Amino acid sequence: MTVFILRRVLQAILVLAITSLIVFLGVYAIGDPLEILLPADATMAERAQVAASLHLDQPLPLQYLNFVSSALQGDFGRSFVYNRPALEVIFERLPATLELVTTSLVLSLVIGLPLGLWAGMKPGSLTDESVMTGSILGFSLPNFWQGMMLIMIFSVWLGWLPSTGRGDTGTVLGLHTSYATWDGFVHLLLPALNLAMAQIALVIRLTRTGVxxxxxxxxxxxxxxxxxxxxxxxxxxxxxxILIPIVTVLGIEFGSLIAFAVVTETIFAWPGVGKLIIDSINMLDRPVVVAYILVIVTMFILINLIVDVLYSLLDPRIRSRA
Amino acid sequence: MSETLLEVRNLKTWFETPKGTVKAVDGVDLTLNRGEILGLVGESGSGKSITGFSLLGLVDPPGKVVEGSILFKGEDLRAASNKRLQALRGDRIAMIFQDPMMTLNPVLRIGTQMIETVRAHANVSKAEARAMARDALGMVGIPRPEERIDAYPHEFSGGMRQRVAIAIALLHKPDLIIADEPTTALDVTIQSQILSEVQKLTREMGMGLIWISHDLGVVAELAQNVAVMYAGRIVERGTVDQVLDTPMHPYTRGLIDSLPMENDRGQPLKQIPGNAPPPLGRPEGCPFRPRCGFATDACLSEPSETGDLSRGWRCFHPLAQEVTA
Incomplete structure (x- = not known):
């Protein structure tokens, strides 16, 4: 087990090093942040001064090396836009996204598993047909449209749930979360359901086939x-x-949920990292983009590790091989 | 000891398929006493396994028991509710399957699967159920049962797994065990160990045992009575000595001849010409007719059973005149 974890950590470091290089080059290629940060009538002297203060006047390899050496000390640079450490900006927003994503994962299991079991037990029945047709809708209708329909039905027509924002949050066991207040909870429902739609459909199908x-x-x-x-x-x-394939797929999906959260967060004005990254790309806020992607990659690596551990818990045959 | 345990009359299990009705079991009669071992012999597709599943009400759709009666200790199992059948299965009637690889759930511990079987039929605590399971494992010759009970199925060898299956079958000291080719997947030495074990347990516990097999050799070693199945019917029945020494049906003769014998060394093995008829295209009359060297026009009509439920056969041209019944 120790060897296994050690090997995974080395792999993770390699992956992080390669991603940081690719992302750094990629962001460099997109454009010059000075064009956006400075007013159009800025003088050459002002330009040079800002470029020097952001270390943008150095050649690219040197910029990268500087980035790596300070990143190793936990410093991912300061956001050009917010003028605060990039990691701080991300970690401030990340809990909101993680809360949204985990809630929709839980929703997809709580709704998807029973429906999948039910449909799987009675193949060809009316139940089965309706559940399967429903799941096709979950899959194939565009996510943003589903989101707007949810707002239409539950916020506009029925008036049951709020349509935008995160609502009040509170602190439970040191975590800043929407679950602490009723207002926060009702604000969470619609975006979480929206994000969960495709996952529910996926879980239903996997479960049904498995059964x-x-x-x-x-x-x-x-x-x-x-x-x-x-x-x-x-x-x-x-x-x-059948939990084994479901855990595998949900592990992979956890990552894409964070990515899809961009759409949901935009529709429901949810203050998470998805919205932050879109804004940062638009503003060419280089440190935030690079730090964001490295954080996400680290999370992917962690998720994969967790999935592997879950595997061995679920399937004793894997355990004895490891 | 000769209390009748099981009486099956005219059992028919049919499968409705889009291509027609498959008559997997087509009028089977069986009688089994306490302490008796009955060998049910036949080729693949002869309906012997389906017969076993029919007794427990475990035929998968589209299969269905359409006719006949199954009297178990005087109770008609065909009329029994699902709840009643569930209560009988694993408790009064236990089943052992062919492939111990496939029948134990690979993701659950042996102990878990034994304890759940105990607790499905007996109102005992987990600790008591565990103790019963451990004792059962010890009884079938599994070393260090206290340790092995926490192992997973893949940590056992094939022979040990089948012992576990036998231990599970014995948990509630059933009246009847249906064993569906339980030793086919095992090598010969393990097979004979298990056979003698089963024989001993059946005798000691006074159970009835139906041993389903394609191997006449195994049945000869184990059983007192034999029923030979062909195309959904029993074509010959009797004691092991009667059936093996003076077979009446040409099919039984063929089965005996195809067993490798000591004095046939170097000779090509005899085989029954042709194949078992496909389930949807069974010939008119005697189903064995196309493969039979004795067939005449008389065989175009269906032979009825000659004799009785202790010694009988279905053939117009029995091979020998019975000397002593």
Whole structure:
């Protein structure tokens, strides 16, 4: 296990080094931030002064080396726009996004698993057909349109839920979260549901297929021959078997949810990193973009590690091989 | 000891498919007493496994038991509710499957699967159930049961896994065990160990055992009575000695001849010509007719069973005149 983790850490460092180089070059290629940061009538002297203060007058390799050496000390530079450390700006916004993403992951499991099990148990039935048709809608309708429809129905027509913003937040166990207040919770519902739509559809499909592939297997018949109840067969024997592919896919999806959060955060004016990164790209706020991507890559690596650990918890055959 | 445990009459299990009705089991009669081991022999597709599943109400759709009666200790299982069948399965009637690789759930510990089986039928605590499971493992010859009970199925060898399956079957001291080719996936030495183990346990516990197999050799070693199945019917039945020494049906003769024998060394193995008929295209009359060297025009109509439920056969041209019944 120690060797396994050590190897993963080395891999992670390599991945981070390569990404930082690619991102740094990529952002450099997009354009000159001075054009945006300075007023159009700025003099050459002012230009040179700002460029020097942001270290933009140095050649690219030197800029990169400076970046790496200070990044190693935990300093990812100051945001050009907010004039504060880039990491601070990101970490200020990140909890809102993570809260949104984890809530929609939980929603997709809480809604998707039962519906998938239900549909899978009765293939070809009316239940199955309706759930499957619903899941096609979840998949194929554009996410932003679903978001606007949710606002239309629940905020405009029914008036049940607020449509924009994060609402009041509070502190629970040292975490700053919307769950602490009722106002925060109702503000979270719509964006989380919007973000979860495609995931719910995905979980439904994976679960249904899993159930249908597992039910004809011999161990299910054997479980019946031992006189176990259908409930125990479904919720213990079948569910534990099909959780393996579901965990894999959701692990991968966690990353893309953070990416998709950009759309949802924009529609619902949710103050998360998705909105921050879009603004930063528009403003060519180089340190924030680079730091953001490195943070996201680190999270991906962590998620993958967690998925691998979950695997070995779910499947004893993997455990004995490791 | 000769209390009747199971009486099956005219059992028919059919599968409705888009291409037609597959009559997997087509009028099977069986009788089994306490302490008796009955070998149910036949080729793949003869309907022997489906017969076993039909007894427990475990035939997968589109299969359905359409006719006949299954009397288990006087209770008609065909009329029994699902709840009643669920209560009987694993408790009074246990089943052992062919492939121990596939039947134990790979992601659950052996202990978990044994304890759930105990607790499905007995109102005992987890600790008591665990103790029962451990004792059962010890009884079938698994070393260090206290440790092994926490292992996963893949940590056992094939033979050990099948012992676990037997231990699970014995948990509630059932009246009847249906074993569906349980030793087919095992090598010969393990097979004979398990056979003698099963024989001993059946005798000691006074259970009835139906041993489904394609291997006449194994059945000869283990059982007292044999029923030979072909195309959904029992074509010959009797004691092991009767059936093996004086087979009446040409198919039984063929099965016996195709067993490798000591004095046939170097000779090509005899085989039954042709293949078992496809389930949807069974020939009219005697289903064995196209493969039979004795077939005449009489065989164009369906032979009825000659004899009774202790010694009988379905053939117009029995191979020998019965000397002693």
């Amino acid at each position: 249908q592939e597992t039910m004809p297997l011999d161990f299910v018949k054997y479980a019946r021959a031992r006189g176990l109840s259908e409930r125990r067969i479904l919720f213990v024997h079948v569910l534990k078997t």
